[in-house]
Amino acid sequence: MLLPGRSVEISILFAGENFIEELNVTYLSREGSTDVIAFPQVEEAAMGNYLEQSEREVFLPLGDIVICLPVAQAQAAKAGSTLADEVELLAIHGFLHLLGYEDETVEGMEEMQNTQNHILGRETMGSKAGGQSKCQ
Numbered sequence: 483m484l485l486p487g488r489s490v491e492i493s494i495l496f497a498g499e500n501f502i503e504e505l506n507v508t509y510l511s512r513e514g515s516t517d518v519i520a521f522p523q524v525e526e527a528a529m530g531n532y533l534e535q536s537e538r539e540v541f542l543p544l545g546d547i548v549i550c551l552p553v554a555q556a557q558a559a560k561a562g563s564t565l566a567d568e569v570e571l572l573a574i575h576g577f578l579h580l581l582g583y584e585d586e587t588v589e590g591m592e593e594m595q596n597t598q599n600h601i602l603g604r605e606t607m608g609s610k611a612g613g614q615s616k617c618q
Contacts, residue, residue: 491541492580494573495548502550517553518572520579521546547576574598 497505499515506512506519523545549572551565558568578597584590598604 489541491543492577493546494576495546496551497548499550499552502548502553505548515550515553517550517557518576519548520576521548522580544577544580547573547580549573549576571598571602574601 502519503513503515506514506516509521510519523543549569551569554568554572555565558565561568575594575598578594579585583594583597585594
C-alpha cells in the first residue's frame with residue numbers, strides 16, 4: 483500500500499533476545515527469538531476507511547517495529563556487513579510489513595525482497611547484496 487501525500491508515524495524499539503522471544507511467543511505463537519517483528523496499528527482491511535476518515539494533516543500511526551540487536555549483529559557478521567546496514571535492512575523490512583507486504587508465500591517474499599532492494603539501491607533477484615530477514 484502506498485501512502486502518497488500522507489505523513490506517517492512509526493515507532494522502532496531495539497530489544498534483546500529475551501524480550502523479542504517473549505513477543506514472538508505471546509503475539510505470534512512462535513518459539514525462539516527473531517530479528518524483527520512488526521505490529522501494525524491499523525489492520526490492512528480497515529486502512530482504506532481509516533485513510534478516508536482521517537485528516538491529511540494528521541500523522542497516520544502505522545505501527546511498531548521491534549528489532550533484536552543481538553540477532554541483527556549475528557546476521558551482519560554472517561553476511562559480512564555492518565550492524566548499521568543490517569538494522570537499516572530490518573527497519574525497511576518491518577516498515578514494509580506495516581504497509582501490508584507479506585513474506586509467508588514465495589511470491590510475497592520475492593516482492594518484499596525486490597522492494598527492499600529497490601529502496602536500498604541494490605540489484606534485485608539473485609543479488610548477493612539482497613539481504614534476507616527472517617522477519618515475523
